[in-house]
Amino acid sequence: MSAGPMHAHEVPIDDSLVRRLLAAQFPRWAALPLKRVTSSGTVNALYRLGDDLAVRLPRVPEGAGDVEKEGRWLPLLAPLLPFAIPEILATGVPGEGYPWSWSVLRWLDGELPAPDRLTDADGLAADLGLFVAALWRVDLPGGPPAYRGGQLASVDDETRSSLGELDGMIDTSAAVTAWEAALSAPLWTGPAVWLHSDLMPMNLLTRQGRLSAVLDFGTLGTGDPACDLIPAWNLLPAGARPAFRHATGADDATWARGRGWALSMALNQLPYYRTTNPVMAANAEHVIREVLADPE
Numbered sequence: 534m535s536a537g538p539m540h541a542h543e544v545p546i547d548d549s550l551v552r553r554l555l556a557a558q559f560p561r562w563a564a565l566p567l568k569r570v571t572s573s574g575t576v577n578a579l580y581r582l583g584d585d586l587a588v589r590l591p592r593v594p595e596g597a598g599d600v601e602k603e604g605r606w607l608p609l610l611a612p613l614l615p616f617a618i619p620e621i622l623a624t625g626v627p628g629e630g631y632p633w634s635w636s637v638l639r640w641l642d643g644e645l646p647a648p649d650r651l652t653d654a655d656g657l658a659a660d661l662g663l664f665v666a667a668l669w670r671v672d673l674p675g676g677p678p679a680y681r682g683g684q685l686a687s688v689d690d691e692t693r694s695s696l697g698e699l700d701g702m703i704d705t706s707a708a709v710t711a712w713e714a715a716l717s718a719p720l721w722t723g724p725a726v727w728l729h730s731d732l733m734p735m736n737l738l739t740r741q742g743r744l745s746a747v748l749d750f751g752t753l754g755t756g757d758p759a760c761d762l763i764p765a766w767n768l769l770p771a772g773a774r775p776a777f778r779h780a781t782g783a784d785d786a787t788w789a790r791g792r793g794w795a796l797s798m799a800l801n802q803l804p805y806y807r808t809t810n811p812v813m814a815a816n817a818e819h820v821i822r823e824v825l826a827d828p829e
Contacts, residue, residue, distance in 0.1 A: 542593060542594065543592040543593045544592060544593075544631065544632065546578040546590055546592055546631070548567060548569065548580075550629060550630070550631060551567060551580055551588055551590070552567065553628075553629040554625055554628060554629050554631060554635065555567075555582075555588070557628055557629060558625050558626065558628065559623055559625070559637060562582060562583070562586065562637065565582050565583035565586070566581075566582070566583055567580055567581070567582055567588075568580065568581050570587075572735065574735055574736075574749065575806070575810065575813065576591060576592065576593060576595065576596040576599070576749075576751060577589050577590060577591055577592060577596055577599075577749070577751070578590045578592050581640060582637065582640075584640070585639065585640050586622070586637055586638065586639065586640055587637070587638045587639070587640045587641075588635065588636070588637055588638075589635065589636050589637075589638060590631065590633075590635040591633050591634075591635065594633075596633075596751055597632075597633040597634070599750075599751030599752075600621075600624060600633070600634040600635060600636050601624075601634060602677065602750075602751065602753065603619065603621060603636070603750050603751065603753070604621050604624055604636070606673070606676070606750070606753060607619060607620070607621060607750060608620075608621075609673055610668075610671060610673070610727070610750075610753075613667065613671050613673075614664065614667050614668060614671075614747075615663055615664060615667050616660070616664050616744055616745065616746055616747055617641055617738075617745060617746035617747075618746065618747055618748075618750065619638050619639070619641070619748060619749075619750065620638060620639040621636050621637070621638050622636075622637050622638060622639055623636065623637040624636050624637075625637070641738055641745075641746045641748070642738070642740075642745075643738025643739055643740055643745045643746055644738065644739050644740070645734060645735055645737065645738065645739075646734050646737055646739045646768060647734060647768075648734070648767075648768055648769075648770070648816075648819055651742065651768075651769075651770070651773075652741070652742035653741075653742035653743060654769060654770050654772070654773040655772075655773050655776050656742060656743050657739065657742060657743060657744055657768075657769070657773070658769050658773035658774065658776040658777035658780070659776050659777070659780050660743055660744035661732070661737075661744060661764050661768075661769070661777055661780070662776065662777045662778070662779065662780020662781045663780050664744065664747060665729075665732075665758075665761045665762070665780075665781045666780060666781050666782060668726075668727050668728065668729060668761065669726040669727065669728075669758050669761070669781070670726075671726075671727040673727065676725075676727060676753075676754055676755040677753075677754040677755070678754050678755065678756060679727075679728040679730040679752060679753060679754030679755055679756040679760070680730045680731065680751075680752035680754065681728070681730040681731075681752065681756070681760035681794060682725065682728055682730060682754055682755060682756015682757055682760065683756060683757065684720060684757070685715060685716055685718075685759070685790050685793045685794065685797070686716060688797050688801075689716065691797075691801055692712060692796075692797040692800055692801060693712075695800040695801045695803070695804055696708060696709060696712070696800060698804040699800065699803060699804060702803075703803075703818075703821055704825060707825050708796065708800065708821065708824075708825065711792070711793075711796055711824055711825060712793060712796055712797065712800075714789065714793075715789055715790060715792055715793020715794075715796065715797075716793065718785075718786045718789035718790050718793070719786040720757075720786075721757035721758070721759065721786075721787065721790070725755035725756050725757070726755060726756070726758050727753070727754075727755055728752075728753065728754060728755065728756055728758065728760060728761050729747065729750060729752070729753055729761055730752040730753065730754065730756075730760045730761065731749065731751070731752040732747070732761055732763055732764050732767075733763070733767060733816070734764075734767060734768050734816065735748075735812070736748045736749045737764075737768075757787075757790065758781075758783070758787055759783075759787045759788075759790035759791040759793075759794055760791065760794045761781075761791070762777075762778075762781065762783055762787065762788060762790075762791025762792070762794070762795070763791060763794055763795040763798065764777065765777055765778065765788075765791065765792070765795070766792065766795040766796075766820050766823045766824050766827070767795055767798075767799070767816055767819070767820045767823075771823070771826075771827065792824060792827065795820050795823075795824060796820065796821065796824045798817075798820070799816075799817040799818075799819075799820035799821050799824070800817075800821065802814065802816075802817040803817040803818060803821070
């Protein structure tokens with residue numbers, strides 16, 4: 534995956550900039566080996582610093598507030614969740630021509646899962662369901678609205694625009710039918726729950742096929758639980774979905790809205806990242822196939 538730009542409005546980030554920021558603000562770490570991590574992530578640039586640290590810098594304005602949000606909430610969430618999440622060790626400030634806050638985190642080891650390389654799909658499904666259910670049970674007042682915690686209809690215009698761009702590339706008629714079925718699902722009427730809201734494969738780490746950590750909480754907040762069901766279609770095979778759903782306890786309407794979130798995300802990602810992020814585009818194509826093949 535190239536470290537080149539994916540967005541027209543992203544700021545340039547390179548090794549020299551990160552070195553200067555470290556030297557100016559955290560000189561105790563400035564001499565450690567530094568290597569950019571090849572990643573399909575779309576919001577942040579990630580560097581490994583020595584053996585035990587990572588440096589993470591927002592690359593677009595949309596991620597500029599994530600450092601403060603994660604710094605506030607991750608220490609409170611960590612002891613309440615069954616798997617590791619990022620631990621921020623230090624927060625940097627704008628400088629050296631870089632405009633936003635940035636962070637130094639503890640490095641988390643593991644492998645990124647991929648739909649075609651799962652060695653224990655049922656076990657991973659149960660782990661993911663355990664994590665999601667635990668997050669939904671968190672009782673921390675005052676959480677911000679999650680990025681995808683609102684009604685599915687809020688992304689209807691964007692989704693239909695993407696469907697128009699994809700005409701001739703996918704079965705748009707089937708996709709419209711699936712999308713409209715999701716929109717017709719009953720709305721969430723329960724209390725807002727805590728959400729990660731971006732459980733993509735690149736935000737998960739595994740060891741020996743089982744979940745070990747969940748990354749990148751920049752979109753965290755509270756809202757409708759449906760969006761945290763997206764791993765059912767972006768990662769898990771059809772045969773493992775029941776284990777995931779059972780572990781979350783999702784009802785029929787929430788499951789249907791979750792399927793809609795997975796489809797909408799994929800439809801919007803595919804035309805946007807088709808030439809700049811092949812990993813993201815390939816996953817979007819995978820999700821569309823899985824959703825359209827899912828009789829639910």
